[in-house]
Amino acid sequence: MDLQLKNKRAFVSGSTGGIGLAIAKVLVAEGAEVILNGRTQARIDQAIARLSSEVSGAKLRGIPADFADPASVESLLDKLGSVDILINNVGIFTSQSFADTSDADWYQMFEVNVMSGVRLSRAVLPGMLKRNWGRILFVSSECAMLVPEDLIAYSTTKAAMLAVSRGLAQTTKGSAVTVNAVLPGSTLSEGAERFLQTVAENEQISEKEVAENFFKNVRTSSLIQRFTSTEEIANTLAYLCSPLASATNGAAIKLEGGSVPGIL
Numbered sequence: 497m498d499l500q501l502k503n504k505r506a507f508v509s510g511s512t513g514g515i516g517l518a519i520a521k522v523l524v525a526e527g528a529e530v531i532l533n534g535r536t537q538a539r540i541d542q543a544i545a546r547l548s549s550e551v552s553g554a555k556l557r558g559i560p561a562d563f564a565d566p567a568s569v570e571s572l573l574d575k576l577g578s579v580d581i582l583i584n585n586v587g588i589f590t591s592q593s594f595a596d597t598s599d600a601d602w603y604q605m606f607e608v609n610v611m612s613g614v615r616l617s618r619a620v621l622p623g624m625l626k627r628n629w630g631r632i633l634f635v636s637s638e639c640a641m642l643v644p645e646d647l648i649a650y651s652t653t654k655a656a657m658l659a660v661s662r663g664l665a666q667t668t669k670g671s672a673v674t675v676n677a678v679l680p681g682s683t684l685s686e687g688a689e690r691f692l693q694t695v696a697e698n699e700q701i702s703e704k705e706v707a708e709n710f711f712k713n714v715r716t717s718s719l720i721q722r723f724t725s726t727e728e729i730a731n732t733l734a735y736l737c738s739p740l741a742s743a744t745n746g747a748a749i750k751l752e753g754g755s756v757p758g759i760l
């Protein structure tokens with residue numbers, strides 16, 4: 497299927513690894529120009545080298561910025577210019593008890609997970625509305641609905657992203673701009689791989705067993721009972737970026753393998 501993304505310009509926050517890198521790869525393979533982002537130029541250069549070797553003719557550049565630092569985001573916005581597709585993907589999480597989560601932890605997670613998308617959307621949405629085409633996607637999480645007790649701050653930011661996404665969609669009424677959110681479940685990004693390795697080392701068992709135990713004991717509600725790949729998430733994101741997805745606006749799409757109970 498041709499996703500009709502040739503020559504569209506996309507910015508993906510947090511795209512030197514994980515889900516962000518996977519979506520960047522699908523978009524460049526579809527002929528879009530992608531602006532990558534991570535905290536350092538070195539990691540961006542690595543990601544550009546990797547994607548250029550995997551996709552011939554990949555149109556890529558990058559803008560480093562740290563979304564925990566508003567001044568760094570300001571400088572990114574000065575360089576960004578107009579984009580047709582914005583993917584608010586950057587996100588951080590820490591597994592910790594509510595009691596141990598300090599104000600500073602809450603504010604940092606809010607800054608990176610929520611204010612990143614707020615600031616980027618505020619910068620690019622007016623241009624999209626003026627040109628009467630655009631796609632904004634928020635990468636939320638199943639945690640917005642499951643709210644695991646060791647991830648209350650993270651889950652709160654992911655629920656806030658749903659409200660920002662829906663609210664912005666309401667400002668697109670009558671235009672061909674859409675704003676949607678996706679809710680991935682446990683996904684094998686680099687961060688998740690590191691988590692599996694650490695637990696495997698600590699518990700002296702294989703990473704496969706750690707993953708199986710996670711679904712047996714923790715994410716028991718998952719219907720697929722496995723981690724999704726970053727590519728599985730990226731494929732749906734790429735479709736939602738496409739002109740073909742024009743009837744989906746203001747939606748929150750579950751990509752969590754059925755872990756969130758209920759039909760909708």
Ligand SMILES: NC(=O)c1ccc[n+]([C@@H]2O[C@H](COP(=O)([O-])OP(=O)(O)OC[C@H]3O[C@@H](n4cnc5c(N)ncnc54)[C@H](OP(=O)(O)O)[C@@H]3O)[C@@H](O)[C@H]2O)c1
Pocket residue numbers: 509510511512513514515516533534535536539540561562563564585586587588589608635636637638679680681682683684685686687688
């Ligand atoms: N993996 C999961 O299981 C899962 C599940 C549900 C939802 N999600 C959501 O999916 C999104 C992507 O997650 P992921 O697991 O793919 O992440 P990841 O593997 O941890 O990827 C991290 C990416 O974010 C960048 N990054 C981290 N902190 C940054 C900051 N302060 N400023 C700018 N860039 C920063 C990193 O760039 P540098 O290191 O180069 O700076 C890297 O490109 C997040 O919003 C996450 O909440 C993930």
